[in-house]
Amino acid sequence: MSADPIDAAIGARLRVQRLHLGLTLQDVAAAAGCSYQQLQRYEQGQNRITVSALAGLAGALGVSVTTLIGDDATAAQVHAALMQPGAPEMLAAFSALERADDRALLLRLVDALSRDEPPWPT
Structure with missing residues (x-):
């Protein structure tokens, strides 16, 4: 059930x-x-x-x-x-980041990966 x-x-x-x-x-x-x-x-x-x-x-x-x-x-x-596998752990790790710049960087990385784009300029 x-x-x-x-x-x-x-x-x-x-x-x-x-x-x-x-x-x-x-x-x-x-x-x-x-x-x-x-x-x-x-x-x-x-x-x-x-x-x-x-x-x-x-x-x-x-x-x-x-x-x-x-x-x-x-x-x-x-x-x-x-x-989704890893989602709660990802959220916990994100919440543990103290610096706003680090959170923004992680969001940028995840957003790029979700669109299958390189996260940094190549």
Whole structure:
């Protein structure tokens, strides 16, 4: 059975926020009062999350419930993009870049690669 798109999108947002903060499944689960296995199932969209669990996880991640719920119109697009191999790790690495110039350079590189163009003048 495949995950419901809304559950999957909420799970993807949970994972992205957790990785952005550099937290482990165990860190967030302990702060939210659930097991790391349950959090992993939420992140993968395998289990439907209750409102009370969502509130606890939002608090543990320092975001609002609304942030985790997101916009229904883009939920499927966000989920599809974040489920690509390496996407959450890329987002975490991007978030870890402190200098705006470094982030701009990475965006330029990824944009050029996505258009199959050389990223630098040859």
